[in-house]
Amino acid sequence: MSAYHPLTEQQAVELARTLPEFFSEEAKLVSREIGDGNLNLVFHIQDTSSGKSLIMKQALPYAKVVGESWPLTLDRARIESEALLLQNKLAPGLVPQVYHYDAEMALTVMEDLSDHVIMRQGLMDGVRYPLFADHISTFMAQTLFFTSDLGLNQQEKKQRVQQFINPELCKITEDLIFDDPYTVSDNNSFDEAIADEAAALREDNRLHLEVAILRHKFLTNAQALLHGDLHTGSVFATPESTKVIDPEFAYYGPMGFDIGAVLANLLLNYAGQEHWSAADLRGEVRSELLQMIRDIWTGFEAKFRKLWDEHGVDRLANDTIGYQDFYMKQLLQDAIGFAGCKMVRRIVGLAHVADIDRIPDAAAKESAQRLALRIGKELILTNRSAHSIESLIDIAQGATKAASAVST
Amino acid sequence: MSAYHPLTEQQAVELARTLPEFFSEEAKLVSREIGDGNLNLVFHIQDTSSGKSLIMKQALPYAKVVGESWPLTLDRARIESEALLLQNKLAPGLVPQVYHYDAEMALTVMEDLSDHVIMRQGLMDGVRYPLFADHISTFMAQTLFFTSDLGLNQQEKKQRVQQFINPELCKITEDLIFDDPYTVSDNNSFDEAIADEAAALREDNRLHLEVAILRHKFLTNAQALLHGDLHTGSVFATPESTKVIDPEFAYYGPMGFDIGAVLANLLLNYAGQEHWSAADLRGEVRSELLQMIRDIWTGFEAKFRKLWDEHGVDRLANDTIGYQDFYMKQLLQDAIGFAGCKMVRRIVGLAHVADIDRIPDAAAKESAQRLALRIGKELILTNRSAHSIESLIDIAQGATKAASAVST
Numbered sequence: 001m002s003a004y005h006p007l008t009e010q011q012a013v014e015l016a017r018t019l020p021e022f023f024s025e026e027a028k029l030v031s032r033e034i035g036d037g038n039l040n041l042v043f044h045i046q047d048t049s050s051g052k053s054l055i056m057k058q059a060l061p062y063a064k065v066v067g068e069s070w071p072l073t074l075d076r077a078r079i080e081s082e083a084l085l086l087q088n089k090l091a092p093g094l095v096p097q098v099y100h101y102d103a104e105m106a107l108t109v110m111e112d113l114s115d116h117v118i119m120r121q122g123l124m125d126g127v128r129y130p131l132f133a134d135h136i137s138t139f140m141a142q143t144l145f146f147t148s149d150l151g152l153n154q155q156e157k158k159q160r161v162q163q164f165i166n167p168e169l170c171k172i173t174e175d176l177i178f179d180d181p182y183t184v185s186d187n188n189s190f191d192e193a194i195a196d197e198a199a200a201l202r203e204d205n206r207l208h209l210e211v212a213i214l215r216h217k218f219l220t221n222a223q224a225l226l227h228g229d230l231h232t233g234s235v236f237a238t239p240e241s242t243k244v245i246d247p248e249f250a251y252y253g254p255m256g257f258d259i260g261a262v263l264a265n266l267l268l269n270y271a272g273q274e275h276w277s278a279a280d281l282r283g284e285v286r287s288e289l290l291q292m293i294r295d296i297w298t299g300f301e302a303k304f305r306k307l308w309d310e311h312g313v314d315r316l317a318n319d320t321i322g323y324q325d326f327y328m329k330q331l332l333q334d335a336i337g338f339a340g341c342k343m344v345r346r347i348v349g350l351a352h353v354a355d356i357d358r359i360p361d362a363a364a365k366e367s368a369q370r371l372a373l374r375i376g377k378e379l380i381l382t383n384r385s386a387h388s389i390e391s392l393i394d395i396a397q398g399a400t401k402a403a404s405a406v407s408t
Numbered sequence: 409m410s411a412y413h414p415l416t417e418q419q420a421v422e423l424a425r426t427l428p429e430f431f432s433e434e435a436k437l438v439s440r441e442i443g444d445g446n447l448n449l450v451f452h453i454q455d456t457s458s459g460k461s462l463i464m465k466q467a468l469p470y471a472k473v474v475g476e477s478w479p480l481t482l483d484r485a486r487i488e489s490e491a492l493l494l495q496n497k498l499a500p501g502l503v504p505q506v507y508h509y510d511a512e513m514a515l516t517v518m519e520d521l522s523d524h525v526i527m528r529q530g531l532m533d534g535v536r537y538p539l540f541a542d543h544i545s546t547f548m549a550q551t552l553f554f555t556s557d558l559g560l561n562q563q564e565k566k567q568r569v570q571q572f573i574n575p576e577l578c579k580i581t582e583d584l585i586f587d588d589p590y591t592v593s594d595n596n597s598f599d600e601a602i603a604d605e606a607a608a609l610r611e612d613n614r615l616h617l618e619v620a621i622l623r624h625k626f627l628t629n630a631q632a633l634l635h636g637d638l639h640t641g642s643v644f645a646t647p648e649s650t651k652v653i654d655p656e657f658a659y660y661g662p663m664g665f666d667i668g669a670v671l672a673n674l675l676l677n678y679a680g681q682e683h684w685s686a687a688d689l690r691g692e693v694r695s696e697l698l699q700m701i702r703d704i705w706t707g708f709e710a711k712f713r714k715l716w717d718e719h720g721v722d723r724l725a726n727d728t729i730g731y732q733d734f735y736m737k738q739l740l741q742d743a744i745g746f747a748g749c750k751m752v753r754r755i756v757g758l759a760h761v762a763d764i765d766r767i768p769d770a771a772a773k774e775s776a777q778r779l780a781l782r783i784g785k786e787l788i789l790t791n792r793s794a795h796s797i798e799s800l801i802d803i804a805q806g807a808t809k810a811a812s813a814v815s816t
Binding site: 159182220316326327 | 590728
């Protein structure tokens with residue numbers, strides 16, 4: 001195996017057998033390819049005698065989501081592997097362990113998390129995650145603070161920026177999130193029922209101005225090492241455990257982009273409750289989701305401020321009264337703006353979310369889509385004047401009321 | 409010469425002789441070391457028979473300004489050479505030609521500009537530079553626009569960011585400009601006569617807040633490839649010609665930092681006119697300097713906007729009404745804030761400017777220092793509410809009036 005080639009299941013098994021000190025010599029290994037197949041092969045390899053297992057993830061040299069015509073760098077496997085190792089150091093237990101990385105094969109061998117469920121699916125199934133807000137706020141506070149100029153020697157930080165330059169994966173975000181939804185693009189995909197909404201997005205210059213400002217931050221603001229794609233499909237969860245996976249979009253960008261991604265995907269699920277919860281329980285489920293959002297932000301803010309107070313390395317940032325408040329407010333505003341962008345693109349852009357797309361009833365689906373867009377647009381339009389997480393909560397609640405007034 | 413070593417004059421001559429197609433075989437070469445010796449050796453090598461000449465600049469592995477104890481990467485020679493080549497492509501004629509670059513020796517061979525004078529000296533000598541505003545605004549518009557996400561493919565831009573990661577030289581700026589002047593530091597240096605001003609700088613939390621915000625931009629905002637040290641000592645000029653030299657501080661940072669550096673150094677000369685112009689001409693000389701500042705900004709803005717309109721590569725940035733205005737205002741505000749930081753540090757920090765330090769009369773020198781500080785602090789404090797270049801002009805004029813009221 002001197003050069004890259006996509007593995008067959010048999011080759012994956014053979015490779016697993018060569019890993020030092022993992023499987024015993026008598027191991028009976030079986031492999032299943034379990035990837036969703038968009039960007040990577042994912043093999044689940046298990047020793048049927050001992051039960052011991054691992055995951056082997058290999059990057060494909062193209063994005064299957066739009067056919068093989070969209071070539072994609074294999075360097076993202078390096079970025080994913082290096083990001084996982086770093087995140088595991090900064091937020092131990094909140095990402096899968098990496099056992100092995102093979103640069104030439106663009107392959108990472110890591111902890112099997114088959115006892116976990118993709119959180120997006122769990123939320124759709126009504127699973128409660130009482131520890132998620134605490135876990136994800138810890139993950140974000142630790143990884144964002146300690147890779148930023150606040151918590152990391154500023155010269156070492158610049159070398160990290162260099163290490164995680166990630167042009168191709170960033171381009172996917174730049175196009176799909178910050179451009180396509182606001183113009184005519186072949187990448188867009190939306191139901192005919194909301195064609196009026198899609199058209200309105202293309203015409204709304206106030207919205208475009210805010211998106212342009214947020215896009216500029218995504219392009220230029222090397223604030224911290226982001227996960228870069230922190231939606232609920234990038235989280236393996238049980239009620240007791242949270243594991244953040246798939247950081248192949250990792251790069252140095254604005255912290256608010258990661259925070260906003262988490263909030264947006266909970267709000268998309270919130271919108272999808274048009275279907276996923278019974279009418280008489282919907283209000284309660286939604287309240288719980290908003291409380292989770294509140295807990296994530298307040299938990300993140302408290303942890304981040306504590307890290308800053310205890311581990312801040314920037315003298316001026318540490319000693320200047322009011323700077324921490326200024327900084328946290330900027331983070332919140334960015335998070336709210338990016339959350340809005342993330343919501344809009346999941347309704348009219350290329351990649352949708354199951355929380356909404358899998359709603360079988362057309363009317364409920366349309367309601368959910370319109371609600372998500374209403375919240376998303378309002379978050380974008382108001383991001384620069386937001387002053388607390390209640391600004392976001394108010395928008396979600398207000399939009400829900402307004403939507404239900406329209407539908408009755 | 410298999411490994412790096414600082415060249416002697418004789419070795420410089422021998423090396424010059426090996427350059428292809430520059431000197432003839434009969435050339436009679438003489439060398440003079442003409443560097444100020446802080447960071448580099450600079451050899452002027454001339455063929456006394458033909459008059460043909462060149463400059464050979466070799467980076468030293470330490471900063472002599474604080475003794476040999478401050479080691480400094482030789483990689484800055486690569487950065488300088490690559491920045492010069494890029495700037496020459498983007499702003500032809502406004503930087504010296506590069507003839508040769510030797511990575512191992514950290515050495516760049518370039519155009520001899522001995523017929524030019526360092527502009528800081530020229531300004532002190534009362535030389536007028538009627539074309540400078542046009543030249544420097546072209547230099548900044550061209551180099552900043554075409555290395556930014558507005559004028560350069562955004563994936564290629566990310567590779568440029570990677571190419572110009574410059575931790576050690578950035579650290580000099582981060583410490584000397586954005587930290588030391590606002591705290592007790594061995595690096596600081598100021599006259600006893602203005603110890604009160606230095607103490608006030610350390611206590612002014614409003615100022616610290618603005619400096620912290622500007623410092624954060626310097627640390628994180630990878631907006632364009634900056635020159636990074638664009639003061640009047642980095643400009644070789646004649647009344648007809650402008651050559652920007654010494655881009656060893658080049659890195660991807662906020663555009664306003666370069667613009668602010670130019671404005672700040674003209675304002676430092678403005679303050680220094682306490683000595684350099686006769687009392688009855690001082691008002692006129694200062695008016696000319698302010699007009700030059702106005703012309704630089706308005707020239708820069710007009711050229712930058714024209715480049716954007718004609719060569720903008722970012723669809724959303726191009727199509728969104730109001731975004732260009734928003735962007736230009738942000739640039740102006742950043743430029744004003746950074747200009748203030750640049751002024752303050754030249755009075756109380758490690759590295760001063762001749763425009764003020766060479767004033768022989770103690771009282772005139774103190775007046776100039778206090779005026780520079782007054783302008784600098786006001787620029788920092790007001791940067792985020794500035795709305796046009798007249799905001800800066802008004803501050804300079806107001807501070808001058810207030811200072812003369814105090815002294816009479």
